[in-house]
Amino acid sequence: MSRISAVFRRLREQGCSALIPFITAGDPQPALTVALMHALRDAGADLIELGVPFSDPMADGPTIQRSSERALRQGVGLKDVLEMVRQFRRTDSATPVVLMGYLNPIEAMGVDAFAEAARSAGVDGVLAVDAPPEESATLLAALRSRAIDAIFLLAPTSRPRRIEAVARVASGYVYYVSLKGVTGASHLDLEEVGRKVAEIRKRVPLPVGVGFGIRDGDTARAVAAVADAVVIGSRLVEEIEQAPIAEAVQRAGDFLRGIRRAMDQ
């Protein structure tokens, strides 16, 4: 069983939801990413989504865009991100790591070369934001043959036919984007999220994570009540952005610990 499936099975047995923080690799400094990952795990992260910086992050709001720009200014590329995962794995062989990013850096490396490097570094899942199931055949084959999960997005606008298309190819978990819009947007309609998650569960036999719009303990707790996982990205990246560099790791951990506490109440 993959590390991702194992985590969700354990949590289901315990009756709780997963907490999934997102950070951009290389932000605020490449040297801090591995420490941030450990701090997040210690603060209660069940799985870590690591953003691969891209020059044109079309689906991201201003906060994640800025984090991507900070990382790129320091020269962080996909190879560096994979190296960070490899380092993280030296002392943590249990916490799943999912790479989240855009297709072009993966294709520039070569889809097969990337999948092989990701497997060897200890990556558990890949979410290529701009690669919907219809355009993912090559990537899917490369990931599958290395037992790496292919994570896909679902949106409020996803019709049943599309949910089924994602169900056919996704593994690990699916990521429901709870808002129309880009990462970091506000206004979460919890009732609507609950309805949609229920609709997805009818068609997708995988855990459902919910992200976009989760900004504090209250929303995290409310989402945890209806979803298998709570993804928190922009708000966490904001915390890292606003902290002095020397305190970024500590502040990120403290913030996530607060979310975890609220979810476990």
Add this chain to the structure above:
Amino acid sequence: MKYDLPDSHGHFGPYGGVFVAETLMAALEELCEQYQAVRADPHFLAEFSHDLKHYVGRPTPIYYAQRWSEQLGGARIFLKREDLNHTGAHKINNTVGQALLARRMGKRRVIAETGAGQHGVASATVAARFGMECVVYMGSEDMQRQAPNVFRMELLGAKVVPVESGSKTLKDALNEAMRDWVTNVADTFYIIGTAAGPHPYPMMVRDFQSVIGFEARQQMPEIAGRQPDAVIACVGGGSNAMGIFYPYIDIPEVRLIGVEAAGLGLATGRHAASLCAGRPGVLHGNRTYLLQDDNGQIIDTHSISAGLDYPGVGPEHAWLKDSGRAEYVAITDGEALEAFHDLCRMEGIIPALESAHALAQAAKMAATLDRDQILLVNLSGRGDKDVNTVARLSGNP
């Protein structure tokens, strides 16, 4: 075999497609269905033709640039006068088409991205005509370079939003417009200005622009006695080139030549020639040739002409290049400027700096060809918007 690309998934060979986040898929599917429906609807096509004639001022003439041709001393150069369209460029053909579609889909708000401002102006124009709210995203860098067009858009009632992310140019404006669309997808129509982006945009923009080539195919035998030996057009994203190339694809004797911006020279790295110097990748919803570094990051481009200053290119051009049906070359800032001045002085026509790239290529070729050869250049826009840039480069304040 008759050319019939793209396939039903928007693929031109390995290029094109739909590479967007799930959040946009429903909107693109809706657009695809609606566009497929109107594409063959005689009522819609009649509405479109009516507006092209009475609002845009079509058909545009083809003009024989005799003095310039004779001075060059070779082939005869004919110009397809898209500069004579309402708003001064070919861009309006497409915005009229998309606005009619937006109206049919019941969308009250349109958004657009713009680089030089021509597509922004054309979008603001049709939004005013159809009583729609219009928001135009423009890189803050481009807003400074093209201040008069910003004012024109505002006069037309549009809101121009400066984009401060990335390189603050066209590609970032496109990212921002996509983000707006994802957020406001229920009531908003995104008018993409070039033959790029996710399916169905490359096909739809080409279709709306193909009026240029269909007119030319009819006009050339009348004015020149036959079809041209070569059709030449500048290529940024490539909408004016696709518009004039498309109706000629099935006439193999006619060479199709796309002209990219070589900026300061391909060897300097300061250019915008994705087809000549880039490699395939995925950006802005489609697979195509891109200017990118070894890590797959999109790199900053340079051209004297803001309309060609884009690191990608429409996917159909990528396919036409690989299949060998079209040829792609690049012209430097300096060569384009020289052609700009020549056309002003020899023919009394101030061309857009974008179009001047195609003119420069025609001048290069004409000199090596016999007088019985015919070149048709798409003069995609007029150069009023560029006079300040040219004045600055000529040392005038």
